[in-house]
Amino acid sequence: MTFSLHGLPVARGVAIGRAVLMASSRVEVAHYFIKPERIASEIDRLRSGRNAVIDELHRLQLSVAQMGPNDAPHELSAMLDVHLMLLQDEALTSGVKHWITDRLYNAEWALTTQLEIIARQFDEMEDEYLRERKADLEQVVERILRYMKGVASPVAPPTTPRRKTQQDLLLDDTVDVPLVLIAHDLSPADMLQFKQSVFAGFVTDVGGKTSHTAIVARSMDIPAVVGARAASQVVRQDDWVIIDGDAGVVIVDPSAIILAEYGFKQRQGELERERLARLRHTPAITLDGERIELLANIEMPDDAPGAFKAGAAGVGLFRSEFLFMGRQGHLPDEEEQYQAYRRAVLGMEGLPVTIRTVDVGADKPLDRATKDEAHLNPALGLRAIRWSLADPAMFRTQLRAILRAAVHGPVNLLIPMLAHGSEIRQTLSLIDFARAELDNRGVAHGAVHLGAMIEVPAAALMVRMFLRYFDFLSIGTNDLIQYTLAIDRADESVAHLYDPLHPAVLRLLADTIAECRAQGKGVSVCGEMAGDVQFTRLLLGLGLRSFSMHPAQILAVKQEVLRADAGKLAAWAQQVLSTEDPAALLLAKG
Numbered sequence: 001m002t003f004s005l006h007g008l009p010v011a012r013g014v015a016i017g018r019a020v021l022m023a024s025s026r027v028e029v030a031h032y033f034i035k036p037e038r039i040a041s042e043i044d045r046l047r048s049g050r051n052a053v054i055d056e057l058h059r060l061q062l063s064v065a066q067m068g069p070n071d072a073p074h075e076l077s078a079m080l081d082v083h084l085m086l087l088q089d090e091a092l093t094s095g096v097k098h099w100i101t102d103r104l105y106n107a108e109w110a111l112t113t114q115l116e117i118i119a120r121q122f123d124e125m126e127d128e129y130l131r132e133r134k135a136d137l138e139q140v141v142e143r144i145l146r147y148m149k150g151v152a153s154p155v156a157p158p159t160t161p162r163r164k165t166q167q168d169l170l171l172d173d174t175v176d177v178p179l180v181l182i183a184h185d186l187s188p189a190d191m192l193q194f195k196q197s198v199f200a201g202f203v204t205d206v207g208g209k210t211s212h213t214a215i216v217a218r219s220m221d222i223p224a225v226v227g228a229r230a231a232s233q234v235v236r237q238d239d240w241v242i243i244d245g246d247a248g249v250v251i252v253d254p255s256a257i258i259l260a261e262y263g264f265k266q267r268q269g270e271l272e273r274e275r276l277a278r279l280r281h282t283p284a285i286t287l288d289g290e291r292i293e294l295l296a297n298i299e300m301p302d303d304a305p306g307a308f309k310a311g312a313a314g315v316g317l318f319r320s321e322f323l324f325m326g327r328q329g330h331l332p333d334e335e336e337q338y339q340a341y342r343r344a345v346l347g348m349e350g351l352p353v354t355i356r357t358v359d360v361g362a363d364k365p366l367d368r369a370t371k372d373e374a375h376l377n378p379a380l381g382l383r384a385i386r387w388s389l390a391d392p393a394m395f396r397t398q399l400r401a402i403l404r405a406a407v408h409g410p411v412n413l414l415i416p417m418l419a420h421g422s423e424i425r426q427t428l429s430l431i432d433f434a435r436a437e438l439d440n441r442g443v444a445h446g447a448v449h450l451g452a453m454i455e456v457p458a459a460a461l462m463v464r465m466f467l468r469y470f471d472f473l474s475i476g477t478n479d480l481i482q483y484t485l486a487i488d489r490a491d492e493s494v495a496h497l498y499d500p501l502h503p504a505v506l507r508l509l510a511d512t513i514a515e516c517r518a519q520g521k522g523v524s525v526c527g528e529m530a531g532d533v534q535f536t537r538l539l540l541g542l543g544l545r546s547f548s549m550h551p552a553q554i555l556a557v558k559q560e561v562l563r564a565d566a567g568k569l570a571a572w573a574q575q576v577l578s579t580e581d582p583a584a585l586l587l588a589k590g
Ligand code: PEP
Pocket: 215, 317, 319, 359, 455, 475, 476, 477, 478, 479, 480, 526, 527, 528
C-alpha cells in the first residue's frame, strides 16, 4: 500500500530505489556490491566470522563451567546459550546468504540487513522475554562484524553512487537496482563513508536542514530528506521508495502512476542539469558588470578536482575536521595532514584554497559512537576553536601542516567560531609559534592569508575588532542563524523556527558585509545560504561578491548571478532590511 512521509528537503532531485535500512550496529559497515564469482568466497568469509564467534563462546562456556556457582552467575551461562543458539539460527544464516547470493551485497552489509529484518520480528513479539532477545542478537552480529573487520573482502568497493531512471527500473528489477538508505540517524562520519558507496539517496528520521549530515548529503549531490520522523520504523527492508529531495517527501511502495510521475520529474531534473552544465565556462558577472566569486565547500582533499571541474574559482571552505573523524581517537599527524592539504592545493591547480582549522563538537563528533551526551549543550560547549585552543599541541600540529601546504599554492587559513579577543590573540600567537617551530626544523612553509569565521552574534557585532587582526572574514550562516535565534540547527522539532530571513540575521549579515567592504577587506558567505538560489539576489543586494557552496550548486547560483543587476538589487535589499517580514518581499521579487 502506498503511503508518504514528510520531512525536510536537504538535497535536490528525485531518487527511486529499494530501501536499505541501516542497522543500528555500532561497528562500521561497508556497503558495496560483489562480483558474482565472489559469492562463494564472501559466504566463506561470513562463515569464518561466525565460526570464530562460536568457538569464542564455547571457550567462554567452558571457563564459566570451571568457575564456582558464586563466581559465575547463572544468567551468564544462560546468555551464552542464547547467543550460541542465535548464531546457529537458520533465519539468520539463510537470510544472510540470500542477500549475498541474490543481491550481491558484501557479507557485512548482508549481515546487518538480515539483522534489521529479524530485529523487527523480535519487536513485534508479544512475549517480553523473547522481545528482549533482540539485544542478544545485536550483540552476536556485532561480534561477527568485529571478527570480519580483520578479514578484509577481496573486492574493492565501487566508487560512484548509481543514478538510474525510472525507465531503467521498469526494465530491470533484479540485482542491479538503485538503493536508497533509510536510517534513524547518520553521523557526518557515516556520511563520509557513504561518499564511497552505492546509495542513490537517503532518508533519516532526525536532523535539521543545516545539520552536518544534511550538508554532506548536499555535497554528494544525491536526493535526501532528513527529519522524516518515523521513516526507519515504517519503511521495510527492500520496499520501493521515492525520495523527493525538493519537496522533502518520501513515498513508500508507490503505484505505477506515481512512479511514472516521478520518473518524469527525474528526467526533467537531468535535463536541467544538462542545461546548466553549459554555464560551466561562463564567467559569473552580473548584468551591470560586477564580477562575482563562486567558491567551493569541500570535505576531503579528493573533492578538490571535482570543485575545479565544476568551475569553482577556488575553495572557500575546506572542512578539515572530516580528516579527524571516524579514527577512534587516533588523530592524523602532521605529515598525514600536510599530505592531505597539499593534495587539495594541487587539486585546485593554482586557485586559492581556504582551509578551516578543525571544527569538531556538537553534531560533528569525532567518532560516530561518541555522540556528545556528556554535555547538556554541546553546540554551546567545547567545539571548533575552543576545542583547538584546549589542546595547543594538537592545534599547532594542524597549523604546521597547513603552513607547509602553502608552499604548493595559495592558501587561506580560516578559524571557526571565534568570539573573544583573547581567543583571537591566542590563535595568532599559536600560528607564530607553529611558524617558528617549522623554521627551527628547517622545514619550508608558505605565506597564508588569515581569516575568521563570523558564526557567533558576538563576532558579528565586533567586526571592527576582527578586522584589526584578520585579512578576510567568512560568514558561517549555518551557525550564525543557530546562535542568533537560539535554534539547534540539527533538531527537526524546531526546524520551522530556523529562519535565514529573520531580520536580526539579515542585520548581522548586512553590517558584516558593509564593514568589510568599507575597509577594503574580503568577505564571503560559506554557510548553506550561499548555495541556495532563493537567497542569491538578496546577498548580492547586501553587497556580497564572494559565495562559497557545494560544487553541485555553483551553476545554479551562477545562473542567478547572470540574471541579476547588482545596483538595482542594492536598493531593494535596503527595503528588505527595513521590513518586519523579509520573506514576503523576497517572494514578491520572485
Ligand atoms: C557555518 O556555520 O555556516 C559553516 C559554514 O560551518 P559549519 O556548517 O561547518 O558549521
